[in-house]
Amino acid sequence: MLLELDPDQEVLREATARYLTDRVPTEKIRRLRNDVSGFEADYWRAGAELGWTSLLVAEEHGGGSISGAGLVDLTVAAHEFGLRAAPGPLVPTNVVAAALSAVGGAAHEAVLAGLLEGTAIASWGYAEPAPNDRLGTVELTCRVEGDEIVLDGVKRPVESAGVAQFLLVTGRGEAGLTQVLVPTDTPGVTVEPLRTVDLTRRFSSVRFDGARVPASALVGELGGAAEQVERQLQLALVILSAESVGAMQAAFDMTVQWAFERYSFGRPLASYQELKHRFADMKSWLEAAHAISDTAASAVGAESPDAPELVSAAKAFIGEYGVELLQDCVQIHGGIGVTFEHDLHLFLRRVVLDRALYGTPAEHRQRIAGVVEHLKERA
Amino acid sequence: MSTGDIEDVETFRQRARAWIRGNLAPLPAGSGIGVMRAGESDEAELAAVARQREIQRMFYDAGFAGIAFPREYGGQGLTADHQKAFSEEISGYEYPADIQAPTFSPCAAVLLDFGTEEQKRQHIPAILKGEELWMQFLSEPSAGSDVAAALTSAVRDGDDWILNGSKIWTTGAWWSDWGLVLARTNWDVPKHRGLTVFILPIHQPGIEVNRIEMLNGNKEFCQEYLTDVRVPDTDRIGEVDDGWTVGTRWMFHERMLHNSPLVTIPADGARGTIRATHLVEIARDAGRLEDPLARDLIGEGRMLDLVTHALQGRLSRGLRSGRMPDQSAAIGRLFTGVTAARTTTLSFNLAGGASAAWTDDDGATAECGNDFLLRQVSCIGGGTTEMARNVVSERVLGMPREPAKDRGIAFRDVPRGASNRG
Numbered sequence: 001m002l003l004e005l006d007p008d009q010e011v012l013r014e015a016t017a018r019y020l021t022d023r024v025p026t027e028k029i030r031r032l033r034n035d036v037s038g039f040e041a042d043y044w045r046a047g048a049e050l051g052w053t054s055l056l057v058a059e060e061h062g063g064g065s066i067s068g069a070g071l072v073d074l075t076v077a078a079h080e081f082g083l084r085a086a087p088g089p090l091v092p093t094n095v096v097a098a099a100l101s102a103v104g105g106a107a108h109e110a111v112l113a114g115l116l117e118g119t120a121i122a123s124w125g126y127a128e129p130a131p132n133d134r135l136g137t138v139e140l141t142c143r144v145e146g147d148e149i150v151l152d153g154v155k156r157p158v159e160s161a162g163v164a165q166f167l168l169v170t171g172r173g174e175a176g177l178t179q180v181l182v183p184t185d186t187p188g189v190t191v192e193p194l195r196t197v198d199l200t201r202r203f204s205s206v207r208f209d210g211a212r213v214p215a216s217a218l219v220g221e222l223g224g225a226a227e228q229v230e231r232q233l234q235l236a237l238v239i240l241s242a243e244s245v246g247a248m249q250a251a252f253d254m255t256v257q258w259a260f261e262r263y264s265f266g267r268p269l270a271s272y273q274e275l276k277h278r279f280a281d282m283k284s285w286l287e288a289a290h291a292i293s294d295t296a297a298s299a300v301g302a303e304s305p306d307a308p309e310l311v312s313a314a315k316a317f318i319g320e321y322g323v324e325l326l327q328d329c330v331q332i333h334g335g336i337g338v339t340f341e342h343d344l345h346l347f348l349r350r351v352v353l354d355r356a357l358y359g360t361p362a363e364h365r366q367r368i369a370g371v372v373e374h375l376k377e378r379a
Numbered sequence: 380m381s382t383g384d385i386e387d388v389e390t391f392r393q394r395a396r397a398w399i400r401g402n403l404a405p406l407p408a409g410s411g412i413g414v415m416r417a418g419e420s421d422e423a424e425l426a427a428v429a430r431q432r433e434i435q436r437m438f439y440d441a442g443f444a445g446i447a448f449p450r451e452y453g454g455q456g457l458t459a460d461h462q463k464a465f466s467e468e469i470s471g472y473e474y475p476a477d478i479q480a481p482t483f484s485p486c487a488a489v490l491l492d493f494g495t496e497e498q499k500r501q502h503i504p505a506i507l508k509g510e511e512l513w514m515q516f517l518s519e520p521s522a523g524s525d526v527a528a529a530l531t532s533a534v535r536d537g538d539d540w541i542l543n544g545s546k547i548w549t550t551g552a553w554w555s556d557w558g559l560v561l562a563r564t565n566w567d568v569p570k571h572r573g574l575t576v577f578i579l580p581i582h583q584p585g586i587e588v589n590r591i592e593m594l595n596g597n598k599e600f601c602q603e604y605l606t607d608v609r610v611p612d613t614d615r616i617g618e619v620d621d622g623w624t625v626g627t628r629w630m631f632h633e634r635m636l637h638n639s640p641l642v643t644i645p646a647d648g649a650r651g652t653i654r655a656t657h658l659v660e661i662a663r664d665a666g667r668l669e670d671p672l673a674r675d676l677i678g679e680g681r682m683l684d685l686v687t688h689a690l691q692g693r694l695s696r697g698l699r700s701g702r703m704p705d706q707s708a709a710i711g712r713l714f715t716g717v718t719a720a721r722t723t724t725l726s727f728n729l730a731g732g733a734s735a736a737w738t739d740d741d742g743a744t745a746e747c748g749n750d751f752l753l754r755q756v757s758c759i760g761g762g763t764t765e766m767a768r769n770v771v772s773e774r775v776l777g778m779p780r781e782p783a784k785d786r787g788i789a790f791r792d793v794p795r796g797a798s799n800r801g
Binding site for chain 1: 671674678682685687690772775781
């Protein structure tokens with residue numbers, strides 16, 4: 001997280017922290033494992049009032065940033081989510097809200113207003129199942145038939161699809177990449193729940209069998225969505241990275257405290273050099289994760305030319321070192337670290353899942369290679 | 380620092396860009412790459428150092444020397460942001476690499492922190508003009524990471540001190556002018572309380588400079604033998620027996636080199652590193668640029684570059700604002716050391732069979748095997764990563780300190796090897 005928040009960002013952080021502590025203490029999060037949606041509708045509505053869904057939305061649509069850099073502001077809230085392993089569709093709702101505000105036009109204003117109020121949930125249909133599950137692969141087709149667009153294909157995993165009223169779906173047509181906003185009750189749309197490692201987030205496989213939406217469902221231009229999809233990916237990665245760093249911070253702090261309190265052979269774990277050195281390594285990864293997450297957030301927020309590689313560097317680094325840090329925390333806790341009773345797994349789940357969403361570290365490293373290969377041309 | 384009447388960073392940047400492009404030669408691709416690669420010849424090295432002094436003088440004459448140094452010592456009195464802009468603009472052009480570290484930081488930085496007014500007026504302008512190259516007489520053959528266990532002694536003799544002992548790992552002492560020396564002035568107190576810092580000209584009777592050959596033929600490190608070297612008390616830095624106060628700051632500046640507003644280090648990295656852009660060259664010259672596994676390694680290298688840069692920025696801001704304790708600089712030292720070693724491994728792996736045997740015609744893949752032999756240099760030089768881990772765990776996280784047999788007892792009585800073990 002940012003080393004220094006401005007006073008208004010601090011208000012958002014503080015309000016989010018207090019609200020999450022009250023509404024979703026860790027005991028509550030444990031009980032969510034059997035909850036179908038993973039969060040309560042009124043929980044999300046009140047959260048939206050705190051600003052969770054409006055920071056990437058233009059003022060004329062009812063949104064607005066706090067500091068002038070809405071995405072950076074949003075990472076302040078996302079960090080608190082990670083720090084408390086909190087539930088709620090923070091990534092997909094914000095990605096869809098940002099897209100509707102940027103290119104949705106008048107047709108989607110009502111949906112956008114619902115997202116801002118927290119009364120509607122929308123999800124982002126980006127990833128596809130194997131063998132199309134490589135980062136950025138889109139095989140779902142959207143075919144124009146008269147005044148309608150017909151969708152065929154599968155998106156998975158789609159976060160919160162089970163409770164979402166709308167899905168922003170990326171498909172491929174003759175004209176190129178296209179995005180449409182699809183109500184989940186559209187005939188031909190089937191939502192099947194998936195199992196996942198997290199306690200709070202729910203994912204589904206969403207099948208489109210000749211599902212028809214009117215041409216007004218288009219978000220942006222027919223065949224012209226490549227740039228907006230790239231933008232959405234960057235936004236998702238920034239929010240996800242900030243969350244993961246929050247979870248890393250929580251696990252690290254918890255494990256440092258444990259090392260001071262737990263005695264073995266008559267001395268605290270924190271006195272053993274072998275463990276101290278591992279804590280030092282973890283501390284360096286943690287600070288590096290904060291740094292690259294914040295750097296990527298401001299680059300993506302400012303749409304600077306180095307945003308694509310910075311955001312992939314954040315995803316690749318945090319994906320790789322985040323899970324290593326968490327597993328080291330488990331190791332240092334010993335047996336208790338792999339129990340359901342202990343809080344550590346709440347954070348382990350968060351970074352493990354985040355690592356696998358929207359491109360693995362290896363995929364993002366290859367994406368970076370594509371950028372660095374052409375670096376001289378950019379300079 | 381005064382505000383208001385200084386040049387704004389953007390105007391300064393434009394002025395710097397125009398001057399750099401008009402006066403300095405672009406660097407050939409891949410120059411300065413590799414892990415301490417051996418130079419061509421002593422003559423070539425001396426010529427390179429002479430050129431660097433010349434460039435430093437050009438900086439001075441053009442108003443670009445000591446950008447963030449105070450004006451009263453010949454600097455420009457500008458800010459860290461101006462220095463950063465200059466470092467960004469000079470990327471890809473020749474610059475006085477060997478003068479930045481350690482002359483500007485840590486040596487000149489220590490002078491600014493602890494030097495007397497007279498010392499600063501004598502040396503800082505000369506440093507800014509390229510007339511004085513400084514080196515660190517810090518490490519000793521017997522001490523390794525235990526820097527405070529220095530055996531080099533300084534004994535008071537009237538208005539002078541007499542120095543005896545040996546210093547090691549001094550980069551380029553054979554072509555440098557001045558040394559910043561940590562010496563023992565009191566053997567009857569615990570080790571940290573009996574040290575004092577001095578400065579001295581390197582080339583004088585009583586100092587013998589021997590060059591050390593590294594395993595790849597590089598000879599930039601030196602060992603010096605000091606025999607009855609006379610140093611006037613006016614060349615003492617800081618208080619007598621309080622050298623550890625100076626030394627702590629000295630090592631802080633060393634660890635913060637890449638964030639220092641006092642040095643010019645091109646934005647694309649310091650010399651003697653392997654950068655991700657170079658990994659692309661290696662992969663291309665090895666004919667495996669399209670191989671997804673190779674691209675994974677290139678991406679990892681670039682990721683580590685970007686993360687390192689972001690981390691250094693965060694530490695720099697945190698230390699400046701006081702939100703992080705000074706000892707957090709060790710986090711950067713640890714991360715950059717481990718990362719540089721990893722990047723060297725990436726280049727070794729990308730070069731493939733050319734790591735085993737090569738010719739100069741093999742392009743960027745040549746020498747990758749030799750670089751790998753020296754890989755651990757990044758985790759040893761400037762303080763080992765193990766020491767950095769101790770600092771992070773003990774001073775940043777507050778974990779219990781390692782037991783030490785030398786704590787609280789006179790340095791005279793500390794065991795120093797098998798021979799005097801009680």
